[in-house]
Structure formats: structure tokens, C-alpha cells
Amino acid sequence: MYSIISTASIQGIRSVPVCVEADVSDGMPVFEMVGFLSSEVKEAKERVRTALKNNGCTLPPRHITVNFTPADIRKTGSGFDLPIAIAVLAAMGEIKAESVKDTLFIGEMGLNGKLQPVNGILPMVAGAKRQGLKRCVVPEENVYEAQMVTGIKVCGAECLRTVLSILNGESDCGRVQKILPRDEVCEETIDFSEIHGQHFIKHACEVAVCGMHNLLMIGPPGAGKTMMAKRISTIMPPMSEQEQMELSKIYSVSGLFPRQGKLMERRPFRAPHHTISMQGLAGGGILPKPGEISLAHKGVLFLDELPEFQKNTLEVLRQPMEEKQVRLVRISGTFEYPADFMLVAAMNPCRCGYYPDLNKCRCSANEISRYIGKISQPLLDRIEICVETPRIPFRELTGRDVEEDSETIRARVVLAQRIQRERYQKESFDFNSQIPASKLESYCTLNAGQTAYMEQMYKTLHLTARSYHKILKVARTLADMEQEEKIKTRHLDEAICYRSVDKRFWNRDREA
Amino acid sequence: MHYDYWLANIPGIGSKTIQKLLLAAGSAEEIYRMGEAQTEKLAGIGLKLKERLRDAKRKDFEREYEELRQKDVCFTSSEQKNYPNKLRNMPDPPYALYWKGELVEESACSVAIVGARQCSEYGYAVAKELGVKLASCGAVIVSGMARGIDAGGQWGAIKGGGKTFAVLGCGPDVCYPSEARNLYAEILNKKGGILSEYPPGTQPRAGYFPCRNRIIAGLCDCVVVVEAKERSGSLITVDCALEQGKDVYAVPGRICDSLSAGCNSLIEQGAGIVLSVEELIEKLGLLPTHELNCRNFKNLLLEKQERMVYCCLGCQPKNIETLLRETALSMSELSAALAKLIQKEYIIECFKNYYIRRL
Numbered sequence: 042m043y044s045i046i047s048t049a050s051i052q053g054i055r056s057v058p059v060c061v062e063a064d065v066s067d068g069m070p071v072f073e074m075v076g077f078l079s080s081e082v083k084e085a086k087e088r089v090r091t092a093l094k095n096n097g098c099t100l101p102p103r104h105i106t107v108n109f110t111p112a113d114i115r116k117t118g119s120g121f122d123l124p125i126a127i128a129v130l131a132a133m134g135e136i137k138a139e140s141v142k143d144t145l146f147i148g149e150m151g152l153n154g155k156l157q158p159v160n161g162i163l164p165m166v167a168g169a170k171r172q173g174l175k176r177c178v179v180p181e182e183n184v185y186e187a188q189m190v191t192g193i194k195v196c197g198a199e200c201l202r203t204v205l206s207i208l209n210g211e212s213d214c215g216r217v218q219k220i221l222p223r224d225e226v227c228e229e230t231i232d233f234s235e236i237h238g239q240h241f242i243k244h245a246c247e248v249a250v251c252g253m254h255n256l257l258m259i260g261p262p263g264a265g266k267t268m269m270a271k272r273i274s275t276i277m278p279p280m281s282e283q284e285q286m287e288l289s290k291i292y293s294v295s296g297l298f299p300r301q302g303k304l305m306e307r308r309p310f311r312a313p314h315h316t317i318s319m320q321g322l323a324g325g326g327i328l329p330k331p332g333e334i335s336l337a338h339k340g341v342l343f344l345d346e347l348p349e350f351q352k353n354t355l356e357v358l359r360q361p362m363e364e365k366q367v368r369l370v371r372i373s374g375t376f377e378y379p380a381d382f383m384l385v386a387a388m389n390p391c392r393c394g395y396y397p398d399l400n401k402c403r404c405s406a407n408e409i410s411r412y413i414g415k416i417s418q419p420l421l422d423r424i425e426i427c428v429e430t431p432r433i434p435f436r437e438l439t440g441r442d443v444e445e446d447s448e449t450i451r452a453r454v455v456l457a458q459r460i461q462r463e464r465y466q467k468e469s470f471d472f473n474s475q476i477p478a479s480k481l482e483s484y485c486t487l488n489a490g491q492t493a494y495m496e497q498m499y500k501t502l503h504l505t506a507r508s509y510h511k512i513l514k515v516a517r518t519l520a521d522m523e524q525e526e527k528i529k530t531r532h533l534d535e536a537i538c539y540r541s542v543d544k545r546f547w548n549r550d551r552e553a
Numbered sequence: 554m555h556y557d558y559w560l561a562n563i564p565g566i567g568s569k570t571i572q573k574l575l576l577a578a579g580s581a582e583e584i585y586r587m588g589e590a591q592t593e594k595l596a597g598i599g600l601k602l603k604e605r606l607r608d609a610k611r612k613d614f615e616r617e618y619e620e621l622r623q624k625d626v627c628f629t630s631s632e633q634k635n636y637p638n639k640l641r642n643m644p645d646p647p648y649a650l651y652w653k654g655e656l657v658e659e660s661a662c663s664v665a666i667v668g669a670r671q672c673s674e675y676g677y678a679v680a681k682e683l684g685v686k687l688a689s690c691g692a693v694i695v696s697g698m699a700r701g702i703d704a705g706g707q708w709g710a711i712k713g714g715g716k717t718f719a720v721l722g723c724g725p726d727v728c729y730p731s732e733a734r735n736l737y738a739e740i741l742n743k744k745g746g747i748l749s750e751y752p753p754g755t756q757p758r759a760g761y762f763p764c765r766n767r768i769i770a771g772l773c774d775c776v777v778v779v780e781a782k783e784r785s786g787s788l789i790t791v792d793c794a795l796e797q798g799k800d801v802y803a804v805p806g807r808i809c810d811s812l813s814a815g816c817n818s819l820i821e822q823g824a825g826i827v828l829s830v831e832e833l834i835e836k837l838g839l840l841p842t843h844e845l846n847c848r849n850f851k852n853l854l855l856e857k858q859e860r861m862v863y864c865c866l867g868c869q870p871k872n873i874e875t876l877l878r879e880t881a882l883s884m885s886e887l888s889a890a891l892a893k894l895i896q897k898e899y900i901i902e903c904f905k906n907y908y909i910r911r912l
Contacts, residue, residue: 238878240874240877240884241884244884397674397870397903398870399673399810399811399812400810400811404671405670405671406670406671406700407730409671410732428906429872429873429904429905429906429907431872437878494896497896498895498896501895502895531886532885533892534888534889534891534892535884535885537888537892538873538888538891538892543905546903546905
């Protein structure tokens, strides 16, 4: 007897349809599995055999062959236990062939037949729907995730027996699982209005979000850099449904999809510790998984203590920052993860954190220049806005002034971003930060007076071509925030205050 | 001269031993020509020293000396006529002196500008101003080419069209600190000199710097300390200068600034106080060659908001956030005022988003 079952495998955040075929025929009693399997899939053989036995279905002493198609992609993950078991049962004639038609099976199985949740349910179910399947059977704990896809029937099963009763039509397969409210309660609400004072930095954050510029905050410990960074995602415009789905898929593949019964609506904020490895940041590993940059997709990637990060770890950020996605090429295939994030970095001005307050700073001149030297210049080149945050005086900390809340700021951001989207309709980019150098002149036009002014500033401030371009982009954003069509001199002046970090500030040889 | 070079370069023999040997034997050449038996007769000569002398005689020092000359490094010893007289007068003068460029002229008034490496922007500006004005009055500036105040003073001298001399704690052909390479080249360009008591190729060592400070003190007529912490290396130069009977001046600072603590305590101990560069020039008996201008706030052409921002600024770096608070201007008004002030060169951005007045 022969049977065929639909299941899926994950590659990047894409779902690849996989079929599990089983055949039971006469011959030497063997249970054989073929089809480019990774070791965890090979081990499924023992789990399935025992689980079937414990559920009253001993395998007959016959030649059982299980094949996975297509045979040219490597099958990884633990979700193949259930499809193998169903395929074998169908081949044995225990299940009718028509009852498994147009059904997707995913699930890991314990020795007693209990189904365990697996990662990547969301893209797999979405893929099944695209493929035209009508129904999916997933472990009960994955139901909330599978239900995010509309237009396909989701059946949750807690063990093999339940699956069998669903297939035999004895049990209702449309059972809707109760949503667990646990994560909802834990979600803390953060808002910009909780930060007192620091108007300069707050404004810089707003400018950065408006033009999707990357941001670097320099300041002594306790100046509120982390607090500020955490709140940046709250002033970003809400995500479209497509963006929500994309982000949810990334989290599903990583096993981080929140149990909330809806797609991820909040923009992510990721703050990896500075000891993170290259693979942790960009994604990778033997079984490639999305890294922090993908988990920060459509949100904020916050790198605190920037100089403490390994230099080569930071280097991997360069390509994803340009391409908005990361491509990992491994022996088992090419994996693509979206990584369209806003980089927010924070650092102390020096090792002790007090420079340029020379009464408090204990660092030698050498140590100070070495500290900034740790950050790679190519990365600094990709950061358009850089601001210094001083400590907040007590007066402001306890101030009664009512501060603007995130919603008010967000309304302005939405407006400024809409202007940019309209302007760049015919372009391949959406935001001012992404204007390529070749188009800079047409979008950031200066009049003759402004050009002469910038020429003088170029000399006085020792600007470079790159930092000049960044000033223009930020000035464009400032003009958009005021709904001005042309860049005004005041926008240039303000952009100069935000201009990217100048390594000369850390170097005492001013005359060079 | 060859023999002097030979004597100066015997490993394990310092200038004290050299003086002892010279006292006994007369000159370097005589020490070289002495036989074993004669050497033994010298008073106070140990077995080790004897061995070292014997080993050193096997060296091809004449070729080494020629190589030195080819590298444009000059050499002299305290036995020679061209050895600076100012150094002869100091206690324990270095026997050997290597230099590139020129030697300090005996007649010129030479001023040492010394101070902290990690100086404030204000301190750097003061050092540079001192350098410019003293040099334009004909003084030569002697310093150690270190970061901060030293470099400020020497750059000032170059900008002021004068000569400046650097004394290093390494060989004269080694540029230390390496970021001072522009200064190093510029000193030589402007007919100044790089001096050292260490032979070419010697790498800097912590122990060499106090000795180099001793030479700085020896070469100058007076020392000006611009900024120094309570326990600063610059105070070694001051101690040497006092020991050699040179004048010491200090630039006063605010009592809460740790960078001025050293200067203020020098003033308390009786050092001269620098009230203004002009006054110092007068005290040193130098004639100003041109009218000195001083920036007077009232003469500045400023708009209302620029004036307000300028008034908030001083010699201490102030952050933009503080300025926003103090002036109550909007971000775009403040940034415009700052940009205009920077453009007019009334203020500078000394660190990211920190501003100070220019001197």
C-alpha cells in the first residue's frame, strides 16, 4: 500500500512544501527513511515506531519505506514526526486515503504519542493555504499561531489519538483554542512622556524616525540613552498588515511568536548584549535562524555600549543595512531573512564616561582616542544623526512640566513620512535616509546662497563629502517635518548640530 | 668626536660613570687608547666596568658614527665646544646630545611651555596663544612635543613665525607621540630642532621622560605651566627649573578645576602668575613686535539671539541641551545662532554638541 501526506519545511522564513510518502510491502522487515534528511529527522523513525506501538498500533514485520520529496532540499526541524506517523498508518490501511487529502500535518511527537509544538507554524500554514490545501493539523499549542492565517481550517490535536479521531470524523476539528492572555498582561506600556527634559535628544529621535535615519547617542552613564532608545519604536507609524505578517513569520520561525491571538502589532525593540556573536546578530548557525537584526525587522535595533561590541560582529551589519535583508549561504541552502531596521546605538564618550568633563574624566588622551577608534568607520558612515546626551539636572528630573506623549509625536512622524513616500513614489526607496548620492542633488536642492554658506561651513567644520551628504539628507527630513518644499538655511543649521560623529573630537592633534 | 660617541654608547655606562672616567683619564680618546693595565689603575673601576670597556672597544663605532651623520642626526658631547652652554650650567648635564635640525641659540630668550597632556580646550587655546605671542616677540619655545599643552605651545610658536625646540624621551629620529608627526615635520621646517640625550632609534620608555624634563628645564630661561593636575609630570620640569634657578610662571585657574590645581598651588608656593600674555612678555623683557589684539565682547557684531547664546558660553564646554534650557530658544533658533557664531569664529564646537568661546 502506498500513501502520500503533505507537510512543509522552513527555509529562511519561507515555507517549502514537502511530501512524505510511505509504502508497506513484502520483504525483509525494515523501516527505512530516505530523502536528504538531517539527523533530527532521521531520529524521527524511532519516535514514530514507539509512539505508534504505545497507541495500539504495532508496525507489521514488513518492508516499510518512507520517502521525502523534493529530494534535493535538506529536511530539517522536528515537525516531521506526525506526517511520518500518518503516512505509515495510511500505508498500512489504518486511515482512509481520502481523509488525509488536502491536509497539512505538522508536529513533533513524544514516545507516548503526545504532540509537541514546533517553530515556524505561521509561514508553513500560510504556505499551505497558498498551495491550495484545505485543512491543517497542528499541535494544540500551535493553534493560536496557525489561526492567524484565514481561509484554511485549523485543527489542533494534543496527541496521536486525537489526530486519528479527527481524521475518522469522530471529533470536531474546528475547535477554537482559547487564547492565553499571559503575554498581554506582561506587556508594559512605555511612552515618551515619561522622559523629563532632554528636549534636544527627544527632538533628534523624532527627526531620526521621520527620515528613518540611524542614530547614535553619546553620553555619560545614566543620561537616559537606553530609556530613550526603548521609546523610539513607540513613535514609529503603525505597521501595515503585510508588515505585521512578515514580522510575525520571523518570530514564528524563531519560536518567539507571542501567545496573544493576533499578529504582532507592536514594532520590535531588540537590544542584544555586546557579547553577541556574528551569528547571533546577523543570523546563522548550523540550522540557520534569524538573528537580532531580523528580529528587529521594521523596528529598532539598539546597540548599547557600541565600542564594546566585537569589531567583526559590527562589520556584518553593513550589508544588511544597505539591502534591508540578510542572505546566508550555507551548505544546506541559501536563507534569506528580512532585516529592515533602524539602528540606534549608544556609547559613552570615553571609558569612564565623563569626557569632556576633565574634572571627572580619568582617562588619558591615548585611552580616549583608542575608545572611539574601536568603532569601525564604515559603520559610523552609515549613521546620519549623532547627538550627545548630558546628564539630567535634578530640577528637570522632578519637573512637573507635561511632556509630549508618543501619540502626539507619532502623528507628526506619520505626516512627515507620508510626504516622503509621495515624493519617492517613482523611486525604489521610501525615506530620506535612503536617497542615493546620485539623486541627492535633485531631492536636496540648495540655492546659491545656501551653497556658499555650506561651502564655508565645510571648511570651518572640516566636513567630508560623506558627512556633507548626511547633513543634506537630515536637512531634507527637517524640511519635511515643517512641510517645507525647499530646504531652508535653518534646516541646514539644525542638521549641522546633528551631524555624524567627528573622530577629531577624540583626537587632540587639532592642527592636523 | 668619534671617541666621544664611542664613550656615550657603551651599554651599562651612564653619564655619572662617564664623568668619573673623564675626571680620571682626561678625554674620551685617552680612555679608548688605555691598555688593560692602565685601565685597572683607574680609581673606582670595577671588574664589570673593565669588561664593558674592553667589549666596547671591539665595536666598529666609526662606521656607526658615519651612519648617524647620514641620517641627518647631529651629535655632540659636553666635552665639545658646540655643546649648549645652558646645559653645562645644570647639575648632572647629559654627556651626549643628539639632535635633528638646529640647536637652541644661546642668545635667544627661551621659554618652556609645559602642562597636561589631557588638557581642556581652554588650556590648549591659552598654550597656543602664549606660543604665538612669545614667538612673535622673538622668544623660542622649548617643550616636549607631548599631546595637549606641549603641542599647543609649539604649534603656537610655529604659527607665530618663531622657532621651537622639542626635547624627546626617545631618539631624535623617533616621533613620539606618533600623532605629532605633523608637528615634528613642521618644527624642522621652521628651523627649530628635535633634541634628545638618547641615540637614534631609542624607543620611548617611562623612565626617560623625567630626564627629558630635566633637559627642557636646562634649555629654557623660564618655565610657564599652563594646566597641570595636582600630581602632574610637568611639575618635575618645574622642580628641575627651580633647582637650576630658572623662573617659573603658572597660568591661574578656577579653584574647582582639577586641571588647574597644580598651577594654583605653584602660585601659592611663589611662582609667577600669568595675568595676561602681554604682561608676561613685559616681565620677560621682550618687546612686542606688533599690536596685540584682544577680543572685546562689546566689539563683537552680534544679533540678539547670537548675543544671548554667546553670553551663555564661557571657557568651559557647555552642552546644547543646557543651552536650550538656559536660552529658552527653540532648537532651530539655537542651532542657527550656534552656526553663525561658529562661522564668525567666535565659538568652537570642542566636542560633539559641546561649545566654548574662543579666546
